[in-house]
Amino acid sequence: MYVRNNLRLSVIRRLTWQGLIIVVFYDIFICVLYGPLGFHWLDIPWQPVATLGTAVAFYIGFKSNGSYDRFTEGRQLWGTIVNVSRIWATRVFHFVEPRGGDRLPDSEEIRDLHHRLLYRQIAWVNALRLHLRRQTATHWDAEVAPFLDSTEDADIRRMSNPPTHLLRQQSDELRQLYQRGLLSEFRHVAMMDSIQDMFNAQGGCERIKNTPFPRQFAYFSFVFVWIFAAVLPLGLVEEFDKLGPGHLWLTVPFAALVSWVFNTIEVVGHTSENPFDDTIYDVPMTSICRTIEIDLRELLGETDLPPKIEPVNDVLY
Structure with a gap:
């Protein structure tokens, strides 16, 4: 942009x-x-x-x-992704906690759960950006893989639509947490609502990407x-x-x-027809993803954070 x-x-x-x-x-x-x-x-x-x-x-x-x-809608959808990511992080911290079950996890395991759920969210926003820009094959190792464990990374990168499968992984983990008693039914439903919002935003972006401006016009x-x-x-x-x-x-x-x-x-x-083509007139998805990453990692208490994306020759990517 x-x-x-x-x-x-x-x-x-x-x-x-x-x-x-x-x-x-x-x-x-x-x-x-x-x-x-x-x-x-x-x-x-x-x-x-x-x-x-x-x-x-x-x-x-x-x-x-x-x-x-089309550009405005694309930017609004990524604004929604920013807000949903922050809501997701807040709900992870406040909803995922011991509430019964066979074994109550200690605080270290809870921290690991928070870390995994938030890092997978960072992986999702980056995977969605690469998916929209058709850069998954060239940038995955540097921008998505570091936020996933090796087994999950190997499974997801082979999929035709990695962002969708990352959200499915989030949903599966929520189901497991609910079964273990770490999520109440109400909190489970609320967190699934956040995943639904992510699917809606992803679907909106894919609709713009996959439906070009009518050629006759x-x-x-x-x-x-x-x-x-x-x-x-x-x-x-x-x-x-x-x-x-x-x-x-x-x-x-x-x-x-x-x-x-x-x-x-x-x-x-x-x-302005295609806001996800990685040109100087596009939605600055790289900058938005970095903002989400910084916000979520700060919430985890991390201090070794990457710098914000700055404009290069007056262009913010």
């Missing part, structure tokens, strides 16, 4: 320079044909061009709003912008030529400027 208040010129150039160069040379070509070469039949009335521009503006505005909604948005950029100088060239000798060439900067604005709106919508 880009965090600087104002975009650097390098970012703007990287987004739009190709389109701008194309329309500038195209506008110059139209002016050469109309002026020095005398192809005056190229001009068209301005009114249909303006009507087309209005229609395209509505269309790309719709696309941009839809793309932004995205494709025709691109086509319509370039059709408008093609006809725009044809509508402006006669209008500027009426102003007097030499004014014809004003078509180039003004047509290029208007085309650049339309193309930029289209590009902004395009870059």
